[in-house]
Amino acid sequence: MSSAEENKAVVRRFNEEVYNRGNLDAADELLAPTFLDHDFRTGEQVGIEDYKHAISELRAASSDLRFSIEEQIAEGDKVVTRSIGRGTHEQGEDHLGFAPTGDQIAIENIVINRVVEGKIVEERAVSDISPLWQRRLENVTLARERVEQELQVRGASNMPCSRRPCPPSLAGRSRPTTSRPGRWAATSTTLSL
16 A cells, blocks of 8 residues: 555544544544644634543534545645534534534535644644534524514613603603614614624
């Protein structure tokens, strides 16, 4: 077997043992002591322990998480792998700022590993987490709709004083403004992504 094929086998074994089975002892075996992961989100470089912690958090977010290697090429000491991680986002605390949804998700990853003497010494990865953002956007939209409906219901009981007798406690207060005809403006309610 050529060294490129051997390097691909190391990365495939890492994917299967560590990501799919959660065997973090295999990470200690397959990662060089000087291993560095270049985190695409923060731009930071992290070592083995922080990297293993991130994998543990990822696996904690989904009990059925599974990564499949779709394509893999190698040249010299570099191995490029395109994989798809699939699972149900159901467990743990917020992962990457996303609360569990119970939805099936698929995240595509492109990872460049540098392999030296049978050990992974460096990793650079980019992941498409847009399915999580899409779900979060849908949840925020639903929350906004609920707030608007609640404001409409409350608006009927909070009619301006010109339409009903005004209690002394409201005398002199400005009236609510409308953002659209028939709706009260929700200026004090802020929802953000």
